[in-house]
Amino acid sequence: MNVPTAPAAPAAAPSSASVWRSQLGTYLGLLAVLAGMVALFSSLSEYFWSAETFITIANEIPALAVMAVGMTFVLIIAGIDLSVGSVMALAAATSAAAILQWGWTVPAAAALALATGLVCGTITGTISVAWRLPSFIVSLGMLEAVRGSAYVVTDSRTQYVGDAISWLSAPFFGGISFAFLLAVVLVVVAQLVLSRTVFGRCVVGIGTNEEAMRLAGVDPRPIRVIVFAMTGLLAGLAGLMQSARLEAADPNAGTGMELQVIAAVVIGGTSLMGGRGSVVNTAFGVLIIAVLEAGLAQVGASEPSKRIITGFVIVAAVIVDTLRQRRAKV
Template sequence: MNDPTVPPDGGPAMLDEAPGARASGTRLGLSNYLGLAGALAAMVALFSALSSHFLTYETFSTIANQIPDLVVMSVGMTFVLIIAGIDLSVGSVLALAASVVSVASLKWGWGPVPSALIGMAAAALTGMVTRGVTVGWRIPSFIVSLGVLEAARGLAYQLTHSRTSYIGDAFDFLSNPIAVGISPAFVIAVVVMIAAQLVLTRTVFGRHLVGIGTNEEAVRLAGVDPRPYKVAVFALMGALSGLAALFQVSRLEAADPNAGVGLELQVIAAVVIGGTSLMGGRGSVISTFFGVLIISVLAAGLAQIGANEPTKRIITGAVIVVAVVLDTYRSRRRRA
């Protein structure tokens, strides 16, 4: 009889790692990191040759201070995709969290900390609702998150009366540059990324997430209930969307109910470019960070060379398609 703790496709053990699994995973991870770093370096070299203003400290500090919201949301989406789920509602959840923060600050007179906490709590609750419906009724998360996308956006409009709410400088401390021109938001995003990578690679919780995405039935047969893990991952996705909302509120000094429209596509694109499998069971938060950098450097470079909006969309879409094709190719090689 096959050991139920080992997935039939050769994936990692659910309760303990198979001999040599850690070493093999390290080699694959290093290869992926080198490939992403090479692609990023080539992109920087290309835009530096095309624009004399690209290779400057101002360009890279601007990119660093604009990506914290995308970084933390991509961290959450990495966990979601690893368990073979998907969440299309993250942009609307961000807008909802920002709207809750504006109500708490402007109407209830709360300070920055309690306003931030209730905004993140509302976002986390939205994530729990998404996964609760998915688990309870066994509906694909793709469909449920589409419904939550609309509902969360509608709530954001209701709370703000469909108008931008100007909060002022209450959250400026997150976006005001500190040492070497880097904002606290970027530092927080990097800390979140490192913590998430450690959870994914060094804890039983992270190993179970990989197992759920690889072979959920094997995890269940090993005596682990996947449902709490799935709910926890979607709650984390919601909370990180709430944190991203704080970063945006800090940068804009306002809560915009239209914020985050289409942001879910950027988040998923960054995660897939980083090498996380759309089929579940494989992913790295560090690789996702490289994916965020590639997306952001591409956008900044195209803007500096004067590319128009249609051209930007065509090139970005082509990069995403190539990343998906490579992911499919890698998956087929792993099964071969």
């Protein structure tokens, strides 16, 4: 006689302790890479290990950091936004035009820059969602359209705004700019949103299995639009930061910067396939990119050499991440 057997017990979900250990391991790994790069460049250049170098790096990364925060959310939903560099340039251009040509106050011009980024991101997200088009193609078209708009607004010339918004990049504490402190606050807030809110869980769920989220009663379309809109808003803020640091709005600013942004996010371990990412890890990726560029510049590496080395670092980061995912599935 066949004796019925008890159903197999479901696989236990990973405990919070194991998840925390995994995250801690990732943090420590990125920190080790960063420390190793600092040690390497300090041994190769007598000028690298100095307060001036680290303050300079800190004051140069805010624009990259805030755009990388937005890109982290975009990649987690399995999207991509190639227009962030152009949106940054257009936001800076519109704020400069508002101050120099239209006589607007600085707060009003700053609000216009943020609104410009928000509108651009919303358009990208809406078109991608409404017509079910790959965000790669939509954002590529936006990259060209927005860059052309920046040329039109500035009449293809650099607009010098002087010290109108220089307070954003001026030394605030120990030589560190207010823009850097603002970028740190945004990283912390974005990480909390991603890991501690319903919206953040929906973002991860959409990137992991969009159909499952839909069957669970969550409409992924507005969330996707919000993520792209937020990324555009942060690109607008980056435009203000860049304009404040340079005291000018250059229509060519941010050319190719979208690749740096994506590289920083990927180095931080965010999956290009969606469903996994961390804003704190992205911040480490931004620091790694910044230290790498500063170190190569100090040791006298040529521009082609810097691009080659940076490219290999990005590929290595993707390979390591892929191997880690395969190991986790075993």
